[in-house]
Amino acid sequence: MLRRKMVMASALAITVTLSAPLSAAAAPSSSPSTGSSSSAPSDPSGTGGQATQEIANLQQQIDQLNAQMLAAADAANQAVGQASVAKDAATQAKADLDQANADLDFAKKKANNVAADLYKQGPLSLTQSTLLSSDGPQDFIDKAVLTDQVGDYQVENINAMLDAQKKQQEASTAADAAAADAQAKADEAQKVSSDTQAQLTAAQAQMNDLRIKAGMPPQVDENTPQGVTADSSGVTGQVTGEWALPASGTFTSCFCPRWGTFHQGIDIAGPIGTPIFAAGSGVVLRAGPATGFGLAVYIQHPNGDVTVYGHVDKYNVQTGQSVSAGQKIADMGNRGYSTGPHLHFEVQKGAYGSRVDPQAWLASRGIMVG
Structure with missing residues (x-):
């Protein structure tokens, strides 16, 4: 694990x-x-x-x-x-x-x-x-x-x-x-x-x-900063209707209390370089350095929700870019405050809004994690 x-x-x-x-x-x-x-x-x-x-x-x-x-x-x-x-x-x-x-x-x-x-x-x-x-x-x-x-x-x-x-x-x-x-x-x-x-x-x-x-x-230490890299792999995520699984791997943490604080997302662990995909179509609000995450990508979807992909090793998108569900946006990494390679995935109700349980959010869209 x-x-x-x-x-x-x-x-x-x-x-x-x-x-x-x-x-x-x-x-x-x-x-x-x-x-x-x-x-x-x-x-x-x-x-x-x-x-x-x-x-x-x-x-x-x-x-x-x-x-x-x-x-x-x-x-x-x-x-x-x-x-x-x-x-x-x-x-x-x-x-x-x-x-x-x-x-x-x-x-x-x-x-x-x-x-x-x-x-x-x-x-x-x-x-x-x-x-x-x-x-x-x-x-x-x-x-x-x-x-x-x-x-x-x-x-x-x-x-x-x-x-x-x-x-x-x-x-x-x-x-x-x-x-x-x-x-x-x-x-x-x-x-x-x-x-x-x-x-x-x-x-x-x-x-x-x-x-x-x-x-x-x-x-x-895996935290040497990296810039945006072009994705030439042609890899596409597992898409169900209008939504997709953010990454394949081992579910290791829920949206729940942990170590005296509250973990505001879910974790999916895998080897460094594991592909990370956009959970849905939308526009990249931010891609690059993020304190705590090392590197992260933020995508805003048409309904206003924002999905966050943290601790990535490299990212393949830029701010303002339109993406589709299942499009590869980054590689799984171990940057920031991290104790192993994994994707931290969270959902915000609007940019920097309240966070909701990503597992339930994905499940309501036909995507099962964990």
Whole structure:
């Protein structure tokens, strides 16, 4: 059974990556491993078994530390995204207000023209002025209707301007609050990272010393950044109707609590390079570095849902690109806060919105995982 990983990401965290777990008891999920207690050399004295247990204990410690960092990083990443959405909403509200003000100015000009005509006619009522300036009954009716419309139009635009002004103020306040929340969560993520990084580094070094003594290879950092690569494989995923299985492999973690935090997606484990496919047609919102994930791809589907593919080794798509269900978008990897090669797949209700159970979401579309 392959090892697992954690969730999403945010600001400034140094990644510590483990290529594979050492024992099924080391964490809530496990994965095929390059080394385990069963592969350790025979040790009648029991020293090897003790080393294996120490390694398993260290693995648990590293998993817990990574979980703390990932939870903070995920909260910060979501907050930063939500702040961006709120800022865009405030920008749009400001544009709407500007348009409403322009419409009101135009309405005022129309009203001023009517007032100017009345002034030219002298001390007459609007009805009398309209009557005197008309060429006949039908022209009088048309001008009277137009006069009423000008008045209604002016009131309408005043109300529209006031409504737009209120919305702009609300959107601006929301954007400021979201930005402050994002900064606070980014600061918290940085603090958690700083507090745990030394412990992770020490545990990793101790882990590799024990692995070498037990005859196992040391673990390797898989997090060298990679760019987008063209996909020339022609591989297509398993498509059912309009939806597809994101990746083939071993289901290793659910949308559920884990290590004192909540795992916001599901994990599908497999060898590095295993193809990852778009779960449905849509547009790539983001593809590239993502704190915590190392590299990730985000796809928004026509219904507004966003699917996230984390810890990828390489990606084959670019921001703004349209993709179809089952299209290969990336290779499975072990980047970011990860304890083994796997795909972290999650579903957001709108960009940076609330997360839902991906397993149930896929099942409702005819795609079974786990």
